[in-house]
Amino acid sequence: MNTFSKLALSASALCISATASFADQVIADDLIVQGSACIGFDCSNGESFGFDTLRLKENNLRIHFDDTSTSASFPRNDWRILANDTGNGGDSYLGIEDSTAGRRIVTFEAGAPANAMVLDSAGRLGMGIDNPVVEMHIRNGDSPTLRLDQDGSSGFAAQTWDLAGNEANFFVRDVTNGSQLPLKIKPGADSDSLVIAANNDVGVGTQSPSAPLHVRRNTGVAGDMLRLENNEGVVLRLVDTAIDGQEWTVQSNNGLFRMASPAVPGPEMTIDDNGNVTITGTLTTAGSCSVGCDRVFDEDYDIRPIEVHAEYMWANKHLPAVGPTSENGPMNISDKVGGILNELEHAHIYIEELNRHIKALEIRLDSLEDS
Secondary structure (H helix, E strand, O other): OOHHHHHHHHHHHHOOOOOOOOOOOOOOOOOOOOOOEEEOOOOOOOOOOOOOOEEEOOOOEEEEEOOOOOOOOOOOOOEEEEEOOOOOOOOOEEEEEEOOOOEEEEEEEOOOOOOOOEEOOOOOEEEOOOOOOOOEEEOOOOOOEEEEEEOOOOOOOOEEEEEEEOOOOEEEEEOOOOOEEEEEEOOOOOOOOOEEOOOOOEEEOOOOOOOOEEEOOOOOOOOOOOOOOOOOOEEEEEEEOOOOOEEEEEEEEOOEEEEEOOOOOOOOEEEEOOOOEEEOOOOOOOOOOOOOOHHHHOOOOOOOOHHHHHHHHHHHOOOOOOOOOOOOOOOOHHHHHHHHHHHHHHHHHHHHHHHHHHHHHHHHHHHHHHO
8 A cells, every 4th residue: 555545544534423432542652742732621623732731621620649559568548639629609729639538638729819828949838928038937917827726626625726916916815715815925025024944933034033933124224023913902822832831921902011821810910001010929130239238237348337328318319329310210120129228228227226325325314313
């Protein structure tokens, strides 16, 4: 058969009715297409590909990865790339489906904004930004937010938290309970505003707390270091767990500052807003008697004659051991009490001397009356 006859036979084979049934074509070799390919019922003769190399074109678009491995030691899960739902009124999206499990695990909805998700060459994930500068970078025009949503599907109570930030503050929002904001950090807060050390000590204004709660202010401006507020009275409870749970409460209420032990009825100490102090027990000072109290009774103690003592008292307008006392200024109670005791003991020595002189005079008087 000549070449012309072969070409005529090939042409007649191609001119088959469109209604004819075609057998599947099996190519038992590599297939190389030096051009673009279109697959689908709606591909047309003379398809304009533009820059597309592969095009799927019909009303139901799916790519199925069917792994036919049979050995248990080989992975064999099937996957599918989906484009849109197949039913009327369905969603428009691009999805990745775990076909073996029958679950769509990744979905990109149509209409998403530009740069909704970007993974750059350094492995940094951007959401709303095409050039992320940290491992996960979220950009939004108003309060970019990360939501943590426990939906109750594992048997635990449903709870939703938001982690967000804006020009007013960085905050944690308890969405489930009325969208309360239990944690806020204002812009401009200094470094080490709040630090939890490895031993659980908490530092406020210091990165090296040396106590369970260590507060430091370096501004050089006077102000409160610790402030407790409560509209029903402020209570600070101190519990010593090593001694049978011994407790003390420090309370401010109704114009009184109180210190009390719950084990004993009534407060042990109160201070009113006029500065008056009431103590139900005894007051003990650890100060020493610097002027010498009981030493005045020692034989080597130099006691001034009563005339010298009186002369000093009137000249200086105070007792020698007590010292001067300002009418309105503060005073050292320990020193004053020690000085008063010293002067009281001097006074009793002077009284005892005067008593001896009086008795001696009475004896002489009696002897004169008898003579």
